[in-house]
Amino acid sequence: MQTNVPLWRQIQKENFHSMNALMDFLELSSELRLHVLSSSHFPLNLPRRLAEKIQKNSLNDPILRQFVPLIDEQIESFKFVLDPVQDKEFCKTPKMLKKYKGRALLVTTSACAMNCRFCFRQNFPYETKDKSFEKEIELLKEDDSIEEVILSGGDPLSLGDGALSSLFSMLELIPHIKRIRFHTRFPIGIPERIDASFLSLLASCSKQIFFVIHTNHPKELDQDVLGVLRKVLRLGIPVLSQTVLLRGVNDEEEVLLSLCKTLVNGGIIPYYLHQLDPVQGASHFEVSDEKAVSLVRFLRENMSGYGVPSLVREEPYRLSKTPLQA
Numbered sequence: 558m559q560t561n562v563p564l565w566r567q568i569q570k571e572n573f574h575s576m577n578a579l580m581d582f583l584e585l586s587s588e589l590r591l592h593v594l595s596s597s598h599f600p601l602n603l604p605r606r607l608a609e610k611i612q613k614n615s616l617n618d619p620i621l622r623q624f625v626p627l628i629d630e631q632i633e634s635f636k637f638v639l640d641p642v643q644d645k646e647f648c649k650t651p652k653m654l655k656k657y658k659g660r661a662l663l664v665t666t667s668a669c670a671m672n673c674r675f676c677f678r679q680n681f682p683y684e685t686k687d688k689s690f691e692k693e694i695e696l697l698k699e700d701d702s703i704e705e706v707i708l709s710g711g712d713p714l715s716l717g718d719g720a721l722s723s724l725f726s727m728l729e730l731i732p733h734i735k736r737i738r739f740h741t742r743f744p745i746g747i748p749e750r751i752d753a754s755f756l757s758l759l760a761s762c763s764k765q766i767f768f769v770i771h772t773n774h775p776k777e778l779d780q781d782v783l784g785v786l787r788k789v790l791r792l793g794i795p796v797l798s799q800t801v802l803l804r805g806v807n808d809e810e811e812v813l814l815s816l817c818k819t820l821v822n823g824g825i826i827p828y829y830l831h832q833l834d835p836v837q838g839a840s841h842f843e844v845s846d847e848k849a850v851s852l853v854r855f856l857r858e859n860m861s862g863y864g865v866p867s868l869v870r871e872e873p874y875r876l877s878k879t880p881l882q883a
């Protein structure tokens with residue numbers, strides 16, 4: 558066995574990629590299997606730990622619905638398109654998006670710990686050959702209006718610590734960059750990613766770091782996941798969360814309330830609740846604005862103000878995410 562392969566990489570190798578293997582693991586009846594897509598342009602990619610949380614022989618599980626391709630993806634809807642947020646229009650390079658004042662977003666990698674069926678970037682033309690960030694660093698140096706660099710993707714935690722560390726050292730040499738923000742879902746699937754090596758990388762960074770996780774259901778947040786996020790918090794790094802509102806997953810008052818309470822009890826601030834980006838194949842996840850607004854009103858009436866996320870939608874050509882009146 559190779560000793561220099563970190564544990565999280567070994568765990569990641571155990572992800573489910575085969576629909577048949579997963580359906581057997583979930584003990585799905587032959588009747589339920591008819592509702593599952595055997596293949597998709599956006600392949601199955603599901604960490605074991607998430608698969609283990611799925612209720613057996615059911616298609617109504619909130620984790621299953623987020624990660625397992627169902628025939629509902631074949632429902633056609635003119636509103637649901639390949640590039641719903643028009644990322645392409647805002648690409649300064651194939652790996653850098655500049656949409657809002659003061660912030661630039663780096664698409665650090667195409668890889669994720671898990672493939673979410675509703676991912677708005679599932680058709681993004683990822684640059685996979687050139688893995689360096691030379692062009693991006695040049696642009697960041699030239700534009701002193703940029704104070705914050707967002708590491709997104711794909712999932713930035715798919716990069717190894719070596720790659721992250723060299724990216725950090727380049728960013729640290731740019732004085733006008735004050736903050737580095739992670740957008741990641743990795744710890745939900747593979748909390749082992751937040752290991753001693755990664756934590757020491759965070760601790761050694763001279764810029765203020767913000768750590769934003771993507772989580773949609775309280776079942777995703779077990780003690781291991783919350784435990785590693787607590788270690789990030791202890792470094793003086795704020796941890797926030799983003800949630801996508803999804804029909805059949807979290808569009809219920811009690812589910813969202815439990816999600817927000819679990820987060821704040823773990824020291825994590827709910828930042829955004831996103832209305833779904835209308836990407837092709839995801840129309841079955843759509844929740845009406847009216848319902849979204851009423852769900853957030855319920856949250857506001859039932860918990861601390863800091864535990865209520867802002868309800869927003871991403872619209873191309875706006876100066877910020879668009880808040881919905883709640």
Ligand SMILES: *Cc1c(COP(=O)(O)O)cnc(C)c1O
Pocket residue numbers: 647654655656657660661662707877878
């Ligand atoms: C959402 C987003 C950001 C971050 O916006 P905040 O409101 O600061 O969280 C930055 N760049 C792009 C391209 C985005 O889509």
Ligand code: SF4
Pocket residue numbers: 668669670671672673675676677678679710711712742771
């Ligand atoms: S983790 Fe984020 S980027 Fe990756 S598939 Fe899910 S939504 Fe898309």
